[in-house]
Amino acid sequence: MTIGSEETSRRRRGAMYVRMSTDHQKYSTENQADAIREYAERFAIDIVRTYTDSGKSGLSIDGREALQSLIADVQSGAADFTTILVLDVTRWGRFQDADESAYYEYMCRRAGIDVHYVAEQFENDGSPVSTIVKGVKRAMAGEYSRELSGKVFAGQCRLIEMGFRQGGPAGFGLRRVLLDEQRNPKGELKRGEHKSLQTDRVVLVAGPEDEVVIVKWIYKAFTEEGLRESEIAARLNQRSVKTDLGRNWTRGVVHGILTNEKYIGNNVFNRRSFKLKKRRVENDPDMWVRADGVFEAIIEPRHFYTAQGIIRERNRKFTDTDMLTRLKALHERQGWLSGILIDETDDMPSSAVYAYRFGGLTQAYKLIGYDPGRDLTFIADNRHIRQMHPEIIADVLNQIGQLGGKIRVDEQTDFLIVNEEIKASLVISRCGQSASGKNRWQIRFDAGLMPDITIVVRMAANNRDVFDYYLIPAIDIETPKIRLADNNHLALDAYRFDDLESFFLMAERADLPVAA
Structure with a gap:
């Protein structure tokens, strides 16, 4: 055997795992990879596979598709390597439970694959010293995230008290305006747009006059004319007035306008918590962070608080027995229940009241003997999605027409033919859940009549609201079906958009200058 062949036989096959978090830490994935390659060369390891999670938090394995794929390869026996190289303990993850981090490493070790942390000062050889140091490092990584979360939350609270908006759409009748660090206006933010500089801030201002007039009318109709939310929604729909999302009005949308303090200029934060990727919870009012009178009010406080008094009195008159009786009657009429259905039904307390009174909607359902089965929800979701399809088509036709483009619906294929040049297909994907409770969307493409x-249209978890959009060109469709998660690899998420503005712009016609 030659010396060269002996050296080759001694070399090991390794896989590289790199992760770039969303908190802009010091190391990029490229720098991590450089450090790992240097280590691999020094210890005679050939990198045969690379797993990369870019822009992924290390708080949990959710959304980290590369790490999930790595673990799956290890468990299935498909791994063609004997060593996994990671920059350090924190790149493996900042799990809040240090045992979770250890568990994933143990799965690899049980399959005969070692995990090396190339930038750590200890050798991950299973010795008591390395075990102790790893345990400390893992606990420190989790504690760092907890401390960072606390600092971010404190910063958000301070900005709220200073009168700045912290995320979320403006809402009907309001608009978001970007300010520089001297509080000078820089322009209005459209839906889906975000600030680009950390020193910039966002505030709410009154929207177009026609929307402000409608908001004022809603309060007047509710407090003075005694109209219910559903009656107000019906009148707005009769007048062909659309919401800020371009949709028809519903009882729930009207109720949201009647109960949101931003319409009297108040800035309220921390109504709900979703810290460190844990369970989302509704916080009690004494935990809310607020600053009153910091935005331009479009509703007088007396009208707002009159509306709150009416709503509270309406809910207060229901005893527990009354509420459960009405809930049971609604179930008998409809055959199914959901928070949306409850909110859209007259003479019923809101779903939030049921959740507050009985400790959650599920508990209220149990008290009337209703099991919210998947099949019933699926039927209701599909019914709603079928109703949405023609509405979205109509909106696309209208938007492109306003931009000077031409669009028609092909009767044989249902494709949208734009300017007689582009064939587009519209697919609405309902949100489902995996066995582990994660959001998943399945997209089926028309393989027979492939559009351009x-x-x-991805639906949100409630399958009533639109979550986001993907504009996927035919050239990049390799399979007739794909599966999406909340976060996907760049090859897919490069086509993700918050609205259809990019598609509309494809159809826009511009006047060409005429040569003299």
Whole structure:
């Protein structure tokens, strides 16, 4: 055997795992990879596979598709390597439970694959010293995230008290305006747009006059004319007035306008918590962070608080027995229940009241003997999605027409033909859940009559609201079906958009200058 062949036989096959978090830490994935390659060369390891999670938090394994794929390869026996190289303990993850981090490493070790942390000062050889040091490092990584979360939350609270908006759409009748660090206006933020500089801030201002007039009318109709939310919604729909999302009005949308303090200029934060990727919870009012009178009010406080008094009195008159009786009657009429259905039904307390009174909607359902089965929800979701499809098509036709483009619906294929040049297919994907409770969307493409672009409308978890959009060109469709998660690899998420503005702009016609 030659010396060269002996050296080759001694070399090990390794896989590289790199992760770039969302908190802009010091090391990029490229720098991590450089350090790992240097280590691999020094210890005669050939990198045969690379797993990369870019822009992924290390708080949990959710959304980290590369790490999930790595673990799956290890468990299935498909791994063609004997060593996994990671920059350090924190790149493996900042799990809040240090045992979770250890568990994933143990799964690898049980399959005969070692995990090396190339930038750590200890050798991960299973010795008591390395075990102790790793345990400390893992606990420190989790504690760092907890401390960072506390600092971020404190910063958000301070900005709220200073009168700055912290996320979320403006809402009907309001608009978001970007301010520089001297509080000078820089312009209005459209839906889906975000600030680009950390020193910039966002405030709410009154929207177009026609929307402000409608908001004022809603309060007047509710407090003075005695109209219910559903009656107000019906009148707005009769007048062909659309919401800020371009949709028809519902009882729930009207109720949201009647109960949100931003319409009297108050800035309220921390109504709900979702810290460190844990369970989302509704906080009690004494935990809310607020600053009153910091935005331009479009509703007088007396009208707002009159509306709150009416709503509270309406809910207060229901005893527990009354509420459960009405809930049971609604179930008998409809055959199914949901928070949306409850909110859209007259003479019923809101779903939030049921959740507060009985410790959650599920508990209220149990008290009337209702099991919210998946099949019933699926039927209701599909019914709603079928109703949405023509509404979205109509909106696309209208928007492109306003931009000077031409669009028609092909009767044989249902494709949207834009300017007689582009064939587009519209697919609405309902949100489902995996066995582990994670959001998942399945997209089926028309493999027989492949359009130029497939417009994918992803529904939110409630399957009532739109979550986002994907504009996927035919050239990048390799399979007739794909599965999406909340976060996907760049090859897919490069086509993700918050609205259809990009698609509309494809159809826009511009006047060309005429040569003299």
